[in-house]
Amino acid sequence: MYDKNKILVGLAVFVVFMTYPFWNNIGSAAYKRPELEKVKMAKECVEGVEFMRSEHMAMLNEWRDEVVRNGQHEYHSTATHRVHAKSLTKTCLKCHENKDKFCDKCHATVSVSPYCWDCHVDPKGEKK
Amino acid sequence: MKTMRRNFLKIAAFAALGWGVRPASQLLASAGAEPSEGVLFASRHAVHAGPNSLKASRWAMVIDTTKLTEKIMEEVVHTCHSIHNVPEIPGKQNLKWIWEAHMDHLFLEDLHEFQPQAGAKSALALCNHCDNPPCVRVCPTKATFQREDGIVMMDFHRCIGCRYCMAGCPYGSRSFNFMDPRKHLGKTNPDFPTRTKGVVEKCEFCAERLAEGKMPACVEVSEGAMVFGDLSDPESEVRKLLAERFSIRRSPTLGTKPCVYYLV
Numbered sequence: 524m525y526d527k528n529k530i531l532v533g534l535a536v537f538v539v540f541m542t543y544p545f546w547n548n549i550g551s552a553a554y555k556r557p558e559l560e561k562v563k564m565a566k567e568c569v570e571g572v573e574f575m576r577s578e579h580m581a582m583l584n585e586w587r588d589e590v591v592r593n594g595q596h597e598y599h600s601t602a603t604h605r606v607h608a609k610s611l612t613k614t615c616l617k618c619h620e621n622k623d624k625f626c627d628k629c630h631a632t633v634s635v636s637p638y639c640w641d642c643h644v645d646p647k648g649e650k651k
Numbered sequence: 652m653k654t655m656r657r658n659f660l661k662i663a664a665f666a667a668l669g670w671g672v673r674p675a676s677q678l679l680a681s682a683g684a685e686p687s688e689g690v691l692f693a694s695r696h697a698v699h700a701g702p703n704s705l706k707a708s709r710w711a712m713v714i715d716t717t718k719l720t721e722k723i724m725e726e727v728v729h730t731c732h733s734i735h736n737v738p739e740i741p742g743k744q745n746l747k748w749i750w751e752a753h754m755d756h757l758f759l760e761d762l763h764e765f766q767p768q769a770g771a772k773s774a775l776a777l778c779n780h781c782d783n784p785p786c787v788r789v790c791p792t793k794a795t796f797q798r799e800d801g802i803v804m805m806d807f808h809r810c811i812g813c814r815y816c817m818a819g820c821p822y823g824s825r826s827f828n829f830m831d832p833r834k835h836l837g838k839t840n841p842d843f844p845t846r847t848k849g850v851v852e853k854c855e856f857c858a859e860r861l862a863e864g865k866m867p868a869c870v871e872v873s874e875g876a877m878v879f880g881d882l883s884d885p886e887s888e889v890r891k892l893l894a895e896r897f898s899i900r901r902s903p904t905l906g907t908k909p910c911v912y913y914l915v
Binding site for chain 2 (some may be wrong): 587590591593594595596597601612638641642643644645646
């Protein structure tokens with residue numbers, strides 16, 4: 524085998540580099556779900572908590588397309604059997620009043636930055 | 652001579668092939684129920700209107716230029732721009748959904764210098780929601796599209812800011828966000844989104860208000876100078892006005908079939 528040493532050194536550097544995120548995180552605290560602000564105005568969301576936690580982004584994308592492109596503004600909830608307006612500001616934000624105490628909590632922790640707020644207005648946040 | 656014949660036949664074959672493609676391209680460009688509809692390029696989106704919404708098979712607007720005063724026009728522009736979060740930016744990068752314009756600029760082909768002095772000097776201009784909208788045809792992402800009721804909508808989520816639609820629109824009805832519009836907004840209406848840098852915007856005939864059963868905001872504050880209704884219903888107010896009075900449209904010879912009518 525030619526250049527055995529060079530190859531082994533290269534492999535070692537590669538392995539160390541690839542596994543860096545794992546051993547760098549050894550000892551640091553595990554992911555903890557952030558405390559979200561409790562909603563006082565309503566008892567239940569448009570869907571169950573578990574569904575909203577895992578699927579809200581897909582649901583908001585669907586709402587967006589249905590409202591803008593098909594003109595369908597009404598959401599028939601399978602959990603509450605009530606009709607809600609498919610609207611971020613008129614439905615979601617009416618209960619979850621504070622974006623910083625609700626949306627941003629998880630998004631900041633898991634380091635995602637959805638661009639909803641580039642256009643949609645956070646009524647409470649505007650005043651700051 | 653021999654090679655010339657050979658070349659001629661080759662070119663003839665390619666030309667025949669080219670003509671063979673034409674029916675297909677025609678089908679894609681204009682093969683809907685209406686000549687303005689196409690399979691690919693300008694198909695219309697169905698509207699699933701809710702129980703409270705206003706419905707029509709073809710929305711249209713009639714603007715009575717004799718009733719428009721300076722004060723009404725200012726009020727209309729201000730109302731529209733404030734509820735839709737349209738900023739006021741000094742200079743060439745300003746944005747507008749509806750604006751006041753000189754009659755000579757609005758009607759390039761229909762007016763001449765010997766018009767009566769008493770006639771309206773200016774009127775309001777806005778998106779004409781054309782029946783054959785060039786902006787929709789040229790949009791590469793279908794960010795702008797036409798609904799079945801004729802409204803030419805913008806999907807700001809999908810706009811990539813290429814500005815083909817602005818080049819396509821002969822009425823200058825579209826504005827581009829050269830910068831973050833929020834910096835130039837005095838007050839924001841939280842119920843309507845602002846836009847972001849790099850998207851095109853224009854009047855949407857208040858589609859969001861029609862869905863709630865309300866008339867467009869400009870019509871509400873125009874003190875009767877603007878009328879909105881169903882063009883395909885002979886009993887509607889717009890049709891009655893068009894039957895009674897003489898009306899013109901902006902640059903109809905371009906073939907865009909504008910749906911904003913001006914009474915003069």
